[in-house]
Amino acid sequence: MITLRNITKCYEMGDEVVYALDHANLTVDAGEFVSIVGPSGSGKTTMMNIIGCLDIADEGEYLLDSLSINDYSERELARIRNQKIGFVFQDFNLLSKMTAAENVELPLIYQKVSAGKRREMVEEALEQVGLTARMYHRPHELSGGQQQRVAIARALVTKPALFLADEPTGALDSRTSQEIINLFHKLHDQGNTIILITHEEGVADQAERKVRILDGRVSEVAS
Amino acid sequence: MIIQSLKMAWKAIRSNKMRSFLTMLGIIIGVTSLVVLVSIVNGATGSVTDQISSLGNNLLSVSISDDKGKPMTWEGVLELAEEEEFAETAPAGQGNFTAKNGTESGSISVTGTSAGYYDIQSLTLGSGRFLKKADLESSSYVIVINAYTATTLFNTTNVVGEKISLDGVRFEIVGVLEEEESRSMGFNMSRMEGYIPYSTMMRVSNSVKYVTSFYVTSSSEEEMDTAETAITDMLLERFNQDDEAFSVQNSSELMETLSSVTSTLSLMLGGIAGISLVVGGIGIMNIMLVSVTERTKEIGIRKAIGASYINIMMQFLIEAVMISLLGCLLGIGLSWLVLFAAGQLVTSMTFSLSMGVVWLAVLFSAFIGIVFGSYPANKAAKKKPIDALHFS
Numbered sequence: 001m002i003t004l005r006n007i008t009k010c011y012e013m014g015d016e017v018v019y020a021l022d023h024a025n026l027t028v029d030a031g032e033f034v035s036i037v038g039p040s041g042s043g044k045t046t047m048m049n050i051i052g053c054l055d056i057a058d059e060g061e062y063l064l065d066s067l068s069i070n071d072y073s074e075r076e077l078a079r080i081r082n083q084k085i086g087f088v089f090q091d092f093n094l095l096s097k098m099t100a101a102e103n104v105e106l107p108l109i110y111q112k113v114s115a116g117k118r119r120e121m122v123e124e125a126l127e128q129v130g131l132t133a134r135m136y137h138r139p140h141e142l143s144g145g146q147q148q149r150v151a152i153a154r155a156l157v158t159k160p161a162l163f164l165a166d167e168p169t170g171a172l173d174s175r176t177s178q179e180i181i182n183l184f185h186k187l188h189d190q191g192n193t194i195i196l197i198t199h200e201e202g203v204a205d206q207a208e209r210k211v212r213i214l215d216g217r218v219s220e221v222a223s
Numbered sequence: 224m225i226i227q228s229l230k231m232a233w234k235a236i237r238s239n240k241m242r243s244f245l246t247m248l249g250i251i252i253g254v255t256s257l258v259v260l261v262s263i264v265n266g267a268t269g270s271v272t273d274q275i276s277s278l279g280n281n282l283l284s285v286s287i288s289d290d291k292g293k294p295m296t297w298e299g300v301l302e303l304a305e306e307e308e309f310a311e312t313a314p315a316g317q318g319n320f321t322a323k324n325g326t327e328s329g330s331i332s333v334t335g336t337s338a339g340y341y342d343i344q345s346l347t348l349g350s351g352r353f354l355k356k357a358d359l360e361s362s363s364y365v366i367v368i369n370a371y372t373a374t375t376l377f378n379t380t381n382v383v384g385e386k387i388s389l390d391g392v393r394f395e396i397v398g399v400l401e402e403e404e405s406r407s408m409g410f411n412m413s414r415m416e417g418y419i420p421y422s423t424m425m426r427v428s429n430s431v432k433y434v435t436s437f438y439v440t441s442s443s444e445e446e447m448d449t450a451e452t453a454i455t456d457m458l459l460e461r462f463n464q465d466d467e468a469f470s471v472q473n474s475s476e477l478m479e480t481l482s483s484v485t486s487t488l489s490l491m492l493g494g495i496a497g498i499s500l501v502v503g504g505i506g507i508m509n510i511m512l513v514s515v516t517e518r519t520k521e522i523g524i525r526k527a528i529g530a531s532y533i534n535i536m537m538q539f540l541i542e543a544v545m546i547s548l549l550g551c552l553l554g555i556g557l558s559w560l561v562l563f564a565a566g567q568l569v570t571s572m573t574f575s576l577s578m579g580v581v582w583l584a585v586l587f588s589a590f591i592g593i594v595f596g597s598y599p600a601n602k603a604a605k606k607k608p609i610d611a612l613h614f615s
Contacts, residue, residue, distance in 0.1 A: 054527060054608045075531045081608075082529020093524045093612070097238050109227050110529040154528065 007060035022216035035207035086155025090167035145176035247550030249503025254554025257496035294433035316431035335424020351398030504591035511599035523611025543596025551588035
């Protein structure tokens with residue numbers, strides 16, 4: 001499903017070159033629920049940006065769904081993000097002026113799905129996260145947990161090959177966090193591939209498999 | 224996709240009504256000034272050309288600048304009417320006098336002329352009679368005045384038989400013209416006018432001696448060219464073949480001159496209004512740039528969930544064009560109101576929105592929206608998703 005081989009990404013900070021990822025290797029199979037855990041500054045976010053096709057590695061090879069991502073144009077990357085990846089962010093990243101349904105609909109609009117079909121898919125996605133009743137609410141009228149569920153609905157509406165969650169519980173209290181994690185478990189049970197990035201060991205432990213990242217290098221954690 | 228972009232743009236405009244309106248204001252003002260100015264010029268042109276064409280298309284006006292010692296007399300002008308090419312002839316000599324009736328007085332513009340002037344200028348009598356040939360022969364002190372003069376000096380138009388004095392010389396009023404609407408350019412152009420026999424004019428005015436200006440009409444419009452050739456030949460012969468000594472103008476030439484003047488005028492006014500539209504466009508660009516920066520996060524989110532360069536570009540471009548076109552629409556509405564109000568104030572002129580200038584305004588606004596929207600839209604679309612996402 002996902003193969004990262006010797007991925008390197010560096011940033012220039014003044015005269016110094018900082019390696020955010022230093023020959024990182026990772027393989028995730030279809031249907032796996034993997035957590036990537038590490039302290040801040042470990043290269044988690046860079047890893048997530050590269051897996052999510054938001055950024056391109058300086059060196060190494062990245063295969064997503066057996067497609068090599070390295071030499072794609074901006075436009076093709078947009079298409080891959082749209083069709084293959086479902087993002088869930090720490091601060092939800094919903095568009096504040098749109099209703100829950102409109103937020104969930106957005107990726108389908110970029111896929112040029114017809115209006116009738118879109119409606120159907122949006123309803124189905126919101127039902128999966130249990131927010132049918134809150135369809136026409138705007139983000140500010142929803143609690144943090146509800147907002148994150150809208151974001152998950154937005155991610156799953158396109159039936160992506162991979163769910164990529166970056167600190168999805170970072171802004172939530174522990175009870176709500178558990179609800180969100182449970183939702184990921186549910187998605188996993190349905191056969192979806194999930195990569196969860198977090199700095200909380202407790203959250204990371206709930207995944208099927210745990211991978212540790214430190215100073216830009218990846219190491220497996222035996223469970 | 225286009226429909227979605229339109230919806231998105233509409234939403235963005237509505238979610239910030241005050242700012243959108245202020246952004247549109249430049250376009251609204253630009254479009255209003257463009258449409259109103261051009262429509263007014265068109266309206267004024269219309270009423271002036273109406274006046275000219277009411278004179279008929281068979282009018283020749285002759286002016287003599289150098290008489291070569293063989294000056295034209297009023298009798299000579301009247302004799303021309305005997306020629307078969309011509310229908311009517313009338314000399315015209317202008318003078319300004321102070322007209323007085325008791326204590327009422329005012330400045331009056333008097334034309335010394337003959338009976339033929341009545342038809343040539345399409346005048347209409349309200350009461351009494353116009354000048355007769357006999358009045359010229361006897362140089363009698365009779366005057367035909369317009370209704371405005373009558374009401375100014377007598378407070379009534381029923382003044383046939385009354386006397387007025389022009390610079391102290393007494394004249395008997397023999398006719399009053401029908402009341403006419405004030406015309407020309409929409410201003411109140413009513414002024415005191417009078418007509419006296421040409422021969423009398425020669426006595427009371429120091430400047431009018433021989434005929435230097437007269438009118439000729441051809442028997443029909445078709446005969447216009449024949450009549451023009453005939454009068455030109457006649458005058459050439461009289462003035463030693465010197466075609467600089469006089470000029471013959473027909474009414475259609477007059478129309479051409481007028482229309483070239485007014486089209487230059489509307490081009491100039493349109494150009495000035497166009498500049499204000501460009502300024503409005505710069506306003507749109509300015510606000511769009513602010514808006515792009517403010518919405519960096521939104522752009523990041525959209526890119527993360529799959530919006531491409533084109534998607535974002537279109538979104539902002541359509542927003543700019545929509546602001547511009549909405550401004551244009553409001554501007555057209557506003558100019559309709561302005562022209563309607565102008566029409567109510569000045570009844571003699573018709574101000575209508577000319578469809579030509581409306582289309583011009585719409586196309587120009589769309590063009591401005593695209594030109595000044597492109598730069599901000601490109602700036603938005605070029606943002607890297609990770610930078611935009613982590614912007615706060």
